[in-house]
Amino acid sequence: MNLLEIRDLSIDFPAGEDSVKAVSRVSFEVREGETFGIIGESGSGKSVIGLALLRLLPANAKVEGTVFFKGQNLFSLKPSELRKIRGKRISLMPQNPAGALNPVLKNGVQVEEVFERTERKEGMKKALKLMKQLFLRDPERLCNLYPHQLSGGMRQRLLACMSLSFEPELLIADEPTKGLDPEAKEGAVKLFTKIKKEYGKTMLLITHDLDLALEVCDRIAVMYAGEIVELDEASKVLGTPLHPYTKGLIRAQPRNGLVPLSGQTPSRIKLPEGCFFHERCRYSRAECSRKHPEIRNHKGGWIRCHFRSLQ
Numbered sequence: 001m002n003l004l005e006i007r008d009l010s011i012d013f014p015a016g017e018d019s020v021k022a023v024s025r026v027s028f029e030v031r032e033g034e035t036f037g038i039i040g041e042s043g044s045g046k047s048v049i050g051l052a053l054l055r056l057l058p059a060n061a062k063v064e065g066t067v068f069f070k071g072q073n074l075f076s077l078k079p080s081e082l083r084k085i086r087g088k089r090i091s092l093m094p095q096n097p098a099g100a101l102n103p104v105l106k107n108g109v110q111v112e113e114v115f116e117r118t119e120r121k122e123g124m125k126k127a128l129k130l131m132k133q134l135f136l137r138d139p140e141r142l143c144n145l146y147p148h149q150l151s152g153g154m155r156q157r158l159l160a161c162m163s164l165s166f167e168p169e170l171l172i173a174d175e176p177t178k179g180l181d182p183e184a185k186e187g188a189v190k191l192f193t194k195i196k197k198e199y200g201k202t203m204l205l206i207t208h209d210l211d212l213a214l215e216v217c218d219r220i221a222v223m224y225a226g227e228i229v230e231l232d233e234a235s236k237v238l239g240t241p242l243h244p245y246t247k248g249l250i251r252a253q254p255r256n257g258l259v260p261l262s263g264q265t266p267s268r269i270k271l272p273e274g275c276f277f278h279e280r281c282r283y284s285r286a287e288c289s290r291k292h293p294e295i296r297n298h299k300g301g302w303i304r305c306h307f308r309s310l311q
């Protein structure tokens with residue numbers, strides 16, 4: 001069953017006379033128990049999707065499309081109804097763990113504040129148990145420290161505990177390995193594997209980190225300039241990518257020789273005619289600069305490319 005269904009989601013930000021097209025007609029669904037990954041370069045529109053789901057974008061953002069969570073359209077909920085879902089049934093682990101914690105409050109107090117006053121005692125018991133389970137040793141001592149006294153990896157686990165304390169049905173994690181050292185990154189892979197396997201959580205994982213994506217995700221959508229260009233099982237997308245952009249992303253990985261993608265992502269105010277990727281694409285033909293490719297079904301997955309038979 002689908003827990004989340006996103007249909008034709010578009011997000012624009014007004015910029016003077018023009019507007020920035022952050023996301024263009026993105027559709028995908030997240031199945032119950034699945035970890036769905038969104039990958040793509042900086043600025044491709046990953047974070048704004050997560051924020052749009054919970055209506056956390058700035059007021060000037062123009063959002064179109066529908067998002068169904070267990071059959072309920074999140075975009076038509078009243079603010080009071082949304083509050084019952086946000087943080088409780090759908091939890092967002094934000095992109096910047098340092099910024100998400102208040103530097104002047106001890107860690108324990110921050111965890112406590114997740115809960116309503118009357119639920120704090122019970123809540124803290126659950127949270128401490130969760131901390132132990134999620135590889136945080138000696139959580140009582142940790143609660144007495146300030147965020148800056150924790151390593152990046154520890155801060156991240158603390159945030160994961162806070163996000164999971166209401167037992168949400170969907171966890172959205174935005175760039176959970178950003179800024180972590182290699183050892184903490186490995187820790188994050190274990191952490192998310194555990195959240196997935198032992199807690200059976202459904203997750204939407206937004207990441208640059210292809211190692212994390214391959215280890216944890218079941219399916220992956222690749223975003224380029226605000227659109228999905230490829231969507232399929234994680235092992236297929238990362239193992240036998242079809243879209244020239246996905247191939248480029250994989251070649252740019254350190255272990256594959258760090259071959260950078262040449263050129264720049266197009267302006268989001270004036271997107272190019274034809275395929276948004278054609279100016280950087282080594283396989284580009286005349287058709288690619290003239291006609292914008294639609295996303296289409298291909299061998300069980302989805303691809304947006306005129307030359308989908310390319311291997």
Ligand SMILES: Nc1ncnc2c1ncn2[C@@H]1O[C@H](COP(=O)(O)OP(=O)(O)OP(=O)(O)O)[C@@H](O)[C@H]1O
Nearest residue numbers: 013020022041042043044045046047048049058268
């Ligand atoms: N509040 C805003 N006002 C104007 N433009 C915005 C705003 N927020 C995001 N954008 C634009 O929307 C696009 C998508 O941004 P987003 O943060 O989703 O990218 P991302 O894929 O998450 O990148 P990163 O990997 O760097 O986090 C970018 O072009 C960005 O400049």
Ligand code: NI
Nearest residue numbers: 046047048095
């Ligand atoms: Ni982001």
